[in-house]
Amino acid sequence: MTPASRLALIAHDEKKDDLVAFAADHVEFLKTCHIVATGTTGQRILAACPGLNLTPLKSGPLGGDQQIGALISEGKIDQLIFFVDPLTPMPHDVDVKALMRLAIVYDIPMALNRATAEIMLENQENG
Ligand SMILES: O=C(CO)COP(=O)(O)O
Numbered sequence: 001m002t003p004a005s006r007l008a009l010i011a012h013d014e015k016k017d018d019l020v021a022f023a024a025d026h027v028e029f030l031k032t033c034h035i036v037a038t039g040t041t042g043q044r045i046l047a048a049c050p051g052l053n054l055t056p057l058k059s060g061p062l063g064g065d066q067q068i069g070a071l072i073s074e075g076k077i078d079q080l081i082f083f084v085d086p087l088t089p090m091p092h093d094v095d096v097k098a099l100m101r102l103a104i105v106y107d108i109p110m111a112l113n114r115a116t117a118e119i120m121l122e123n124q125e126n127g
Contacts, residue, residue, distance in 0.1 A: 005033045005124070007030070008068045009035055010068065010080075019045070029121055041056075042057070073106065081117045082111070084096070
């Protein structure tokens with residue numbers, strides 16, 4: 001049996017509805033995962049998909065992105081789905097950049113939009 005995937009889920013405010021819809025569409029796969037999420041994203045997903053094994057961390061602007069980056073550096077995250085809003089300035093932009101950098105350094109799959117996330121999960125749902 002393959003071990004459950006350890007998945008990190010994050011969405012900026014303008015993309016939260018999209019990520020919640022994505023999670024609802026893939027809820028059967030997500031039920032097989034250990035999930036961490038930034039605070040508000042996690043609460044939104046849990047409200048829409050109760051019963052997931054999902055731990056909300058701090059909100060992004062309060063350190064949630066850095067918490068997920070730290071988990072990546074410890075080898076505790078297998079893949080990252082982060083629906084980024086490229087049109088809104090963020091006070092914690094440096095944290096977002098640092099998180100993406102660590103996902104690249106540790107070479108974990110990282111989907112930054114829904115089109116890529118669909119391909120990422122499709123591979124696993126059909127495999
Ligand atoms: O800001 C975020 C990611 O950079 C997301 O944080 P929240 O899920 O707490 O809104």
